[in-house]
Amino acid sequence: MIPEPPRPAERRLVHVLFVDLVGFTSLVEDLDAEDVALLQEHYFTQVEGLVAAAGGQVEKYIGDAVLATFGLPVLHPDDATAAVRAGLAVVESLAGLEARLGLGAGTLRARVGVHTGEVVVTWAVDGAWRLSGDVVNTAARLQSAAEPGTV
Numbered sequence: 001m002i003p004e005p006p007r008p009a010e011r012r013l014v015h016v017l018f019v020d021l022v023g024f025t026s027l028v029e030d031l032d033a034e035d036v037a038l039l040q041e042h043y044f045t046q047v048e049g050l051v052a053a054a055g056g057q058v059e060k061y062i063g064d065a066v067l068a069t070f071g072l073p074v075l076h077p078d079d080a081t082a083a084v085r086a087g088l089a090v091v092e093s094l095a096g097l098e099a100r101l102g103l104g105a106g107t108l109r110a111r112v113g114v115h116t117g118e119v120v121v122t123w124a125v126d127g128a129w130r131l132s133g134d135v136v137n138t139a140a141r142l143q144s145a146a147e148p149g150t151v
Helices: 024-028 033-053 079-101 134-145
Strands: 010-021 057-062 065-070 110-123 129-132
Touching: 010 024, 010 033, 010 079, 010 134, 024 033, 033 057, 033 065, 033 079, 057 129, 065 079, 065 134, 079 110, 110 134
Parallel strands: none
Antiparallel strands: 010 065, 010 110, 057 065, 110 129
């Protein structure tokens, strides 16, 4: 028998932030796997910290992309603004990350998409969640349409 989830899935309003590095595939083609892992670890840690500082949480990493949510588990009136600010902070922080990793200026550039809408939230036993709905896809499409270095 399949156990019941810890709490029922529910429809919620959320703000989704989708960050992707520009040209990551071509950047890492000439790097050793260990160097790629080190770059990703620094990048993911930095993005996660900036998202958390703005009140959001990273839901998942997809290749070099980061999907974060604002408004879960509790929606706040300023979550939409916080998501945009987090996106701007990520874009602006990449120069510092380049310097720390010894990369040339302009090597790391990101595009960010932010979208707001209703999703279905499926809760896990540990309190984590999974989002379902077009809001996530739209945030990803907005990110891909953004100019490098913009939200």
